[in-house]
Amino acid sequence: MNHLDNPTINLYLDDALDAVARARADAHLAVCPVCAGELASLRALTTSFDAWQTEPIPHDLSVRVMQRVAQRPAPVNVSRWGAFLLAAQTLVAVGLFIWLLPILTRLLAQLTNISLPSVALNPFPDVSVWIGPLGVALPSFDIWVWGLVLGGGAVVWLVVNRLILSSLNRPLETSK
Amino acid sequence: MQLFDASQCIQGVMGNTTSLRPALTWTVRAAHCAMEILTKQTDARLVTLTLQGDRDAFGELVRRHQTSAYNVARRIVGDPQDALDVTQDAFVRAYDALASFDRRRPFAPWLHTIVANLALNLAQRRRPTESLEHDFEISDMTTNPERGILAAEQQQRVRQALLQLPPAWRAVVELRHFQDMSYQEISDTLNLPVSDVKSHLFRARQKLKHLFEQTE
Known part of the structure; x- marks a missing residue:
């Protein structure tokens, strides 16, 4: 059995395969525990990114930014x-x-x-x-x-x- | 509408004023009310007000989006001080380029693309090991200490692994997984061919998987 290659599994994960390639991958994943396992581990990896919680900003930047912005010309909106x-x-x-x-x-x-x-x-x-x-x-x-x-x-x-x-x-x- | 809101707001607070310095109090309260009104505006409206010359409106945009922008920078550059500098620079760049922002689209993704680009430029200039030496804060330890420690460990593990990737891979992972961008959007943001975006992303995932397996 030919396993799905790494790019194909990644594209599958990102939902970036076309309909035909996706159907082919679905059929393969249904019968191949190796590729299904690989896909599951990639899914777990992307889920693990959720562990990186939003950090509070150490201090408010608005005053410093506004000081810098005040020295610049106003942006001109050219439609x-x-x-x-x-x-x-x-x-x-x-x-x-x-x-x-x-x-x-x-x-x-x-x-x-x-x-x-x-x-x-x-x-x-x-x-x-x-x-x-x-x-x-x-x-x-x-x-x-x-x-x-x-x-x-x-x-x-x-x-x-x-x-x-x-x-x-x-x-x-x-x-x- | 805005003037009506302002007069209502000031009238409301003036009713309770018993200060001996009403003029000063009125000025302070009026400024406070103006700020309060800005906080109620949409991002698109704040951009319009900024383009019409109201710089305070841009200040409100900064206050509103600085945390998310800082986190984008933090995930790419690693170092908190560098992330603050990048965030600050990104807001100034955003101000300069505000006229080119399409107000029918959300502001945050547009800002994040500027942050990501600046952060990537900085990260590529830095030595790769520099960003690994910083400790990260452990959050949410008070409500459930045991769970908090586990979450913090997991967070630390993810951060350490991500920061071991080359900056370009890290930026692609940031835009794909944290900003939920498509390959084409990442390609446009980082000015990379789509094939490079895919290659960076797939190799980054492979390396992260390998790093996680090592630490388990």
Whole structure:
């Protein structure tokens, strides 16, 4: 008779065999006192772990932990939705930066009467071509319009940020 | 809800106050009531409160779970002082990583995985014999001394045997038998392949069986 090997007996003990292997092991254990004995001794071993009772903690750690925690930044709860919003906002910011940089440098050159090198006036030629007519039309606005646009944009930006941050720590359904 | 509880609690204790320093008494009682309210919150709620900036809520989580976390560390590192250090570090790590904790799941297993990892790292840095030199407290000797002695002997035997295992095997035994984790969960926790988890566990059981047979 072929006995069950050690891994099989352990997997049986942990209820980790598939249905077919378990049925085969059951059939073998029913007729083999050696393997049944081995399984029983493993069961007794795992039961003996119960003898290790929970020990009381020698002293309360909460004060020490709280002292250490007080020196650390508060954890920020970035939910999946919040992470998506932050990523989208970052992408928009980078896009705006690329789009506005040539326009702003051109305006700056006009205002300060400094002749900037061509690379500073058009650092992203491919993007400028892509945005085409709008990129050409916008520099015709005067500085007040630009101030209004950028100031308004900044306010919207701050409001959106505040909304994102308040959504990050929203409570979930509580369960112990 | 929480504010309502607090005002009710404070009103209740203020009714009995006859102190000459009502402001101080009120402050102390209010703090006491706030603590009492925290103790009634679920773990998930305490995590939410911590993430909203209430550090006292995290203090309550520490008080609530420090004994179980300490016992996880104790079973892996052996030495009580090391276990205390590991437990403390684990709570600080847990605080830092609190945002990643899924509040729909129970808090204790998540904390225990952090403890187990830190304890394993420490145990692997220590010499294997160091952890065997510590005496363990004998519990429950007052109610039935004879039974208490037998239980303590059995406990001592199990501890001595477990602490003779290599740290990685001990950590796997801890997670499988004391934390009731599956092979896959242990694999994820300790960052080991499932085949290694099985191998460690099966060999640990074999060695423990051998050690128990020797001491019988």
